[in-house]
Amino acid sequence: MSDQGMKSRPTYAPLAPDPSGRHHLLVVEAAEVPAEALAEGVVPSAFEVWTVARRSAVPSAPAMEEAPGSVAIFRSVTHLFSALEERLARETMGLRLYAAGAEPFLWDVWGRAEKAGLSRQETAFAEVGPKARRIYCVHCRTVTEGVTTSIFTCPGCGASLFVRDHFSRRLAAFMGVQVDAEVPGEVPEAEELYA
């Protein structure tokens, strides 16, 4: 059941600069650009790269000007997003935004891009890293990070949720639906699927 065949589930591909773009900004959920995030023959210097160190003692990096080939290091994902929101708000036509990281990170990037007026064609995503899922409980709206099993207990309402392959880009999450709603207590064994 790991592939339920649903068409709302995104697909990803290694990144290459879009020739129709004027400037290419790549945001990465790690300290380095993972080699598997880039298409064959593409080097990180083709992009302006933003990375995340997950450390506090990182000098601030300039983030408001286009700087092809440069690398800016942020202290956390939240730190990077804060700068990205400011940067996208003042960007003009021709920017192409790329992201590499785990699925929830990619769609958090998309949410900020869409808010800034970018279309889907102006963005590209490569999924790298853990496959754990972010799940939205359709009953109580609690969002749970890092779900790796087919069924888990919602920390918000206590329901045993089945993880559907139905994905919302807006919520950057898959849907969780109570698995035993029809006959309470009839909960199948959970399988480890999204590690």
Next chain:
Amino acid sequence: MTVQFKPAETFRDTFTYKKSPEDLLRFPFPFPEDSYMYSVNIEPHVRGGPTAAFQAQFDVDEHYIAECKERARILAEDPKRCQVLPHMMTAEWDSLEMIMENLAADYPEHFTLSKDGDAWTWVNRPLGIQQSFIFGKAETLPCGPFEYITRQAQGDFTLQDQREDNLFVDGGMVTSQADWSLEFDIGMSFQEWHGPVPLAHEKGVFDRALKYLLRLQYGQPVRRLNWTMTVNPRLDTSPENYPVWGPDKASVTPENVAEKVHLRVELQTLYRLPRSNAILFGIRCYLTSVADIAKVPKWRRRLHRVLRDLHPDIAAYKGIPRYQQMVVDYLAPLDDGSATSPGIAPDMEKIEA
């Protein structure tokens, strides 16, 4: 014939919803032949058709007041059942105009729309509403224009924005849905919000339907019928409330199957909107119990054959396997095996009360 509204009937708890004999014969029975598979079954939405449900653009029947009351109750419990993304304001006004003008034209005894330039007055007699407002000025209505008018119409509605050669579900009023969530799906592309439907993607149904809808013309609305089954006459079978209504499915027995299980039909209509170029999608829900279906010989034969031979993936997606066989077993002795006429018309004029 003037319809008798039944404002006190309920769609939860006591479930007092019932169909009069006249209401049963106007049911848009969803199967034009004895078997069912997904298809792009789209046709022009012109007034007139195999049953009286097709006589108006936005059908009003004896359940109108009760359904509007149930919608108001659901919205009070969960306001996010109505959401429209901010860039869709023009489409909201387009929708208000489209629904008001058609209701007033189809049901002059119930609805009146008068205009003096942008100063409009709307009268809804069944709900006891008289509202003057300025078209285009949202602050002159008690809520957003899309919510305002869809609170006064039967059935769900969504708003599709057209861009990037695709349709995006960027708004909706969704309180009588067959198990899909507006809060989860809002903003999705055509393929994404149909993601969970089995088989149809592979058959190319959605690609063809999307191509067709991208070319939909103003003034030439289209329609199709969709169906599922629901235990008890419950309008709100939302995923949000699935833990509340899910146990109903396990309550069906061979003794109560005919009264409990309802054929749930969606008369889906699609309108190109004039200013926004968006599409207004109406999803009008009709519920008819298997016991009522059994009063129409053609319909009971056909429902028996369709359910008996239904592809298991479709049955699973529609959530009916738990009681499907009980319905088939109930209908089997009522199917004499004789041929059924093509199309969905009931082939009878009157049902004895």
